[in-house]
Amino acid sequence: MPDSALLTDLYQLTMLQGYYEQNMEELAVFEFFVRKLPETRGYLVAAGLAQVLIYLEQLRFSSDEIEWLASTGQFKLSMLDRLKTLKFTGDVHAMPEGTVFFPNEPILRITAPLPEAQLVESRIINLLHFQTLIASKAARSVLIAPDKLLVDFGMRRAHGSEAALLAARASYLAGFTGSATVAAGMHFGIPIFGTMAHSFIQAYSSESQAFADFAKANPDNVVFLVDTYDTEAGAQKVVDLAAALHAQGIKIKGVRIDSGDLADHARKVRTILDRGGLNDATLFASGNIDEHKLAELIAEQAPIDGFGIGTRLDTSADAPYLDCAYKLQEYAGIARRKRSEGKATWPGRKQVYRNYDNGIISGDTVTVDNAPCAGQPLLQLVMQGGKTVVGQPTLVEAREYARCQLNSLPMSLRQLSNTLEYPVIISAELQVLAKTVDERNTG
Amino acid sequence: MPDSALLTDLYQLTMLQGYYEQNMEELAVFEFFVRKLPETRGYLVAAGLAQVLIYLEQLRFSSDEIEWLASTGQFKLSMLDRLKTLKFTGDVHAMPEGTVFFPNEPILRITAPLPEAQLVESRIINLLHFQTLIASKAARSVLIAPDKLLVDFGMRRAHGSEAALLAARASYLAGFTGSATVAAGMHFGIPIFGTMAHSFIQAYSSESQAFADFAKANPDNVVFLVDTYDTEAGAQKVVDLAAALHAQGIKIKGVRIDSGDLADHARKVRTILDRGGLNDATLFASGNIDEHKLAELIAEQAPIDGFGIGTRLDTSADAPYLDCAYKLQEYAGIARRKRSEGKATWPGRKQVYRNYDNGIISGDTVTVDNAPCAGQPLLQLVMQGGKTVVGQPTLVEAREYARCQLNSLPMSLRQLSNTLEYPVIISAELQVLAKTVDERNTG
Known part of the structure; x- marks a missing residue:
């Protein structure tokens, strides 16, 4: 730069x-x-x-x-x-x-x-x-959720390109796990995270087919977004796919939920995954999250392992x-x-x-x-x-x-x-x- | 870019x-x-x-x-x-x-x-x-004060360099007169505005000497910042200097106020300038201004001709x-x-x-x-x-x-x-x- x-x-x-x-x-x-x-x-x-x-x-x-x-x-x-x-x-x-x-x-x-x-x-x-x-905004989330995976998701609503890059850097400095912004990985060596958007699912006529193709294309990074149409039905499709993926040597790392009542969906999805034998699969949540929402979800003991925190972090909205x-x-x-x-x-x-x-x-x-x-x-x-x-x-x-x-x-x-x-x-x-x-x- | x-x-x-x-x-x-x-x-x-x-x-x-x-x-x-x-x-x-x-x-x-x-x-x-x-934030100021000079002052607190440049562009697009950001002048052809900071005055032991030297160095852009120590005393020093500058062929374009009760200071400074024969000198105000402050100052009929609008514009603070x-x-x-x-x-x-x-x-x-x-x-x-x-x-x-x-x-x-x-x-x-x-x- x-x-x-x-x-x-x-x-x-x-x-x-x-x-x-x-x-x-x-x-x-x-x-x-x-x-x-x-x-x-x-x-x-x-x-x-x-x-x-x-x-x-x-x-x-x-x-x-x-x-x-x-x-x-x-x-x-x-x-x-x-x-x-x-x-x-x-x-x-x-x-x-x-x-x-x-x-x-x-x-x-x-x-x-x-x-x-x-x-x-x-x-x-x-x-x-x-x-x-x-960094000051990010530190608040880090102190609220010291044991969670926290990822900067804010590039799109950061104020320009430099803000996106420097927000990734500053939040990582304050203790975030990494960022979704690819350029921040190249410029600063920050660990980068990312899986799929709703558009990937929408481009297919079948949600299950979208999951299967994604897993095959990204066998080491299999995290499925399950809320495009119906969150719990999406989670069930993940479970139904697990055996076939396992046979191909592909392990499901986790799922992401991006809408609705995150704690409620997380509990239901966790149950579906556990019953389906996917106890190791992690649960990742995103969508309008900031340190207050984080505190709420943790107080509710929502079974969420990681969080994507975007707009409110990168704009320091409050x-x-x-x-x-x-x-x-x-x-x-x-x-x-x-x-x-x-x-x-x-x-x-x-x-x-x-x-x-x-x-x-x-x-x-x-x-x-x-x-x-x-x-x-x-x-x-x-x-x-x-x-x-x-x-x-x-x-x-x-x-x-x-x-x-x-x-x-x-x-x-x-x-x-x-x-x-x-x-x-x-x-x-x-x-x-x-x-x-x-x-x-x-x- | x-x-x-x-x-x-x-x-x-x-x-x-x-x-x-x-x-x-x-x-x-x-x-x-x-x-x-x-x-x-x-x-x-x-x-x-x-x-x-x-x-x-x-x-x-x-x-x-x-x-x-x-x-x-x-x-x-x-x-x-x-x-x-x-x-x-x-x-x-x-x-x-x-x-x-x-x-x-x-x-x-x-x-x-x-x-x-x-x-x-x-x-x-x-x-x-x-x-x-x-642009949406800037438009609010433009509609409130269509006849005033409105200048983007926000570079320092914009979120990074690109935000500074693009805020200058977006506010100009929405009707601002220009920006203080020099690079926005070069990149986008936006009119640029700027005079002096408090540090210029502070670096001198005499405020009057600072004014005189600034005018000599920038004879076509003589706007004095008058609030470093005492706003009205500063304005009086400007009046006292006018004749000497006039003799050198230098015209005082205006003064800027950056602190305190802007309407009150503006009225007092306007009176001082007018009594001193500087009826043509314009009055420029800055400091925590947004569209609400602008509406207030206009409702109070504060005799202010132009405004520097910075932080709250470039961060769209509300x-x-x-x-x-x-x-x-x-x-x-x-x-x-x-x-x-x-x-x-x-x-x-x-x-x-x-x-x-x-x-x-x-x-x-x-x-x-x-x-x-x-x-x-x-x-x-x-x-x-x-x-x-x-x-x-x-x-x-x-x-x-x-x-x-x-x-x-x-x-x-x-x-x-x-x-x-x-x-x-x-x-x-x-x-x-x-x-x-x-x-x-x-x-």
């Missing part, structure tokens, strides 16, 4: 034109953070850093892009000359992907010459926002965006903040420290970077001078780290609706700094 | 393996439609067809992709050989982009050999769903997905439908006819294709034998068509909350066909 340098807001370029003209190229520090949690979230899971690092390393304006910018008549030649050779040369500190985090905690800090740090704002938010949104920002916190060695009503930020370059109580997280402190503070620092150097620091975790390693992170959540935060607000303390040092910055700007 | 053929669900490929093995390659007809409107929508605006046509024309499996598929061990050599030469050779009928439509009305029909028509399902839904979602489907309606000349509970569809290849009353749409009929019916047929042939029919509308033409379509809506549907359900009749012919199909499948 090559990124275009033009994936940015126009104001970044008009500002760059100002910065270059005034030689404002000293080091700037920007931080990305979430201001406020959506009502339906008690924590978030950091994701998207790997794509940010690739974006920053590969950031270049192509000659086509420069030519197009010139054609708009909005940019001076001196500016376009600078863009021709622009690279990202800065440092990045970040929380590792999979880290659980809370409002006002920077999860990424950029330290770079002002124009570079400014230009990348739009795409950095775009990348961190979306994967964090999806909270389709985060109130997040990427803000200038320091320029030329001086701490800054904006004070716009309702949008004031904590100034300066910061670090987040986390404390634990018997392996369970018990409170974070946001403070001035390098101020003494108890706890484990969460922001780490991941890029230096425009080069990614070697030894970044693989996706599988990040997934394992996310699993540990989710296991460190207090029980109250693991519930689907929680009343506890996790304690995030703004340190005295940081409060003093904010006051100093405000006095300077008022003066 | 090149599409990968692997942007599909795995089950499409497992089904293809079955279809090829059984020589099931006769003509199939699939249709895309929306089952039900979101609660907060009274109509939808069709969008995304242009990208679907490009996708279908360019659909190929690259040798890398074939190799990767082989490496999964899930596909037979005979199947991979077929994929190597696969192209889309079918026909497409569709409602033109910008057409207003309603539930159960197909907006796109694919007629192609079964494997081709099946494979493209996931990406066709992905493309039509998202742009239709955004309705982040549509209940839509792409379903097999006919195979080998025989009409089909699925009957899954709550998900039954109308079978066969269909046409939608629209009637008007004094230029206002008054009722649609969904019927069997080629059945006699009064009204204007909405589905048109746009691709034949895998080639796009010449003379497809440009984006600007589609935008003009969308404007006429929105103007044909009855007043009740133009409101933000409407109680009227637009009449869509399922013709007697179609009801008879559905009965025939069901009797065949039951028998």
Whole structure:
């Protein structure tokens, strides 16, 4: 997925034109953070850093892009000359992907010459926002159903191709088993899952014939969709077919139900399969599932082994965006903040420290970077001078780290609706700094 | 934006393996439609067809992709050989982009050999769903504020890069003035807008100096963001600067407010600008705006000339997905439908006819294709034998068509909350066909 340098807001370029003209190229520090949690979230899971690092390393304006910018008549030649050779040369500190985090905690800090740090704002938010949104949504299902097979089914209603790919990645990072999106398998090595759609059954005049032909064509992946016409009748046809398939050395892995009362159908289908000797066949359900439906089905002890979770996951339907920002916190060695009503930020370059109580997280402190503070620092150097620091975790390693992170959540935060607000303390040092910055700007 | 053929669900490929093995390659007809409107929508605006046509024309499996598929061990050599030469050779009928439509009305029909028509399902839904979602959301703002400058500001919180680009396109199609996303300007020729962020002001120790330098660097695009510290004080600084800029031949185009009570600030800032002789300077507002906020500001007669509408537009926050489907309606000349509970569809290849009353749409009929019916047929042939029919509308033409379509809506549907359900009749012919199909499948 090559990124275009033009994936940015126009104001970044008009500002760059100002910065270059005034030689404002000293080091700037920007931080990305979430201001406020959506009502339906008690924590978030950091994701998207790997794509940010690739974006920053590969950031270049192509000659086509420069030519197009010139054609708009909005940019001076001196500016376009600078863009021709622009690279990202800065440092990045970040929380590792999979880290659980809370409002006002920077999860990424950029330290770079002002124009570079400014230009990348739009795409950095775009990348961190979306994967964090999806990983945080997916984690809720993972914690509700830790022993179930959970598969991302959302590509078709994800918002475009990149959303589909990155939703597959972010949900896998958060603990999903895999995705139905084939390209996510090729790009990210994510396990891919899939069997048949209703159209396959409909294209035949006989449902049984459709099952038989599918099994022959896909002998290692025999999962039948049984609800095209009548769910239980479909399940019975599967049982009736088992002996003939067995004789051909084909094993029925399971069935999928995609409509109706899933718990009720699952119970009936399970009985039909068991009576037919298909005790090993697994039961997979899909159709309008999210973490609430999942909790309901598990509470009802529906005999379902795996779930396809699509639209509501890939669009984060109950909270389709985060109130997040990427803000200038320091320029030329001086701490800054904006004070716009309702949008004031904590100034300066910061670090987040986390404390634990018997392996369970018990409170974070946001403070001035390098101020003494108890706890484990969460922001780490991941890029230096425009080069990614070697030894970044693989996706599988990040997934394992996310699993540990989710296991460190207090029980109250693991519930689907929680009343506890996790304690995030703004340190005295940081409060003093904010006051100093405000006095300077008022003066 | 090149599409990968692997942007599909795995089950499409497992089904293809079955279809090829059984020589099931006769003509199939699939249709895309929306089952039900979101609660907060009274109509939808069709969008995304242009990208679907490009996708279908360019659909190929690259040798890398074939190799990767082989490496999964899930596909037979005979199947991979077929994929190597696969192209889309079918026909497409569709409602033109910008057409207003309603539930159960197909907006796109694919007629192609079964494997081709099946494979493209996931990406066709992905493309039509998202742009239709955004165009339908954007249209609500356009109808509320037809005389205002409306600019898409949503790139950063759009779900990935493609969502950002396509949201810019879909909102422009629905009548927005333009977008802040630079790449949308280059790719689609959409007018781009943008000025400065708070970080530009913060990087200076003096707000006035920041304004002066910005104006000098961007003399043709002088819009100042005035709310970084104190909105009215910021506006006064703009007035104080006007004479000096005028002396340099630089005209102040306007100011932007991004926080606080927008109506209240707008009135105060308007007064400050007018008293300072800047009567021509326009006032632009942004920050958590959607069609409801827009309606509120217009009802309050806030003196705002233009609006940046971001997150809630690009994520369609109040309705982040549509209940839509792409379903097999006919195979080998025989009409089909699925009957899954709550998900039954109308079978066969269909046409939608629209009637008007004094230029206002008054009722649609969904019927069997080629059945006699009064009204204007909405589905048109746009691709034949895998080639796009010449003379497809440009984006600007589609935008003009969308404007006429929105103007044909009855007043009740133009409101933000409407109680009227637009009449869509399922013709007697179609009801008879559905009965025939069901009797065949039951028998």
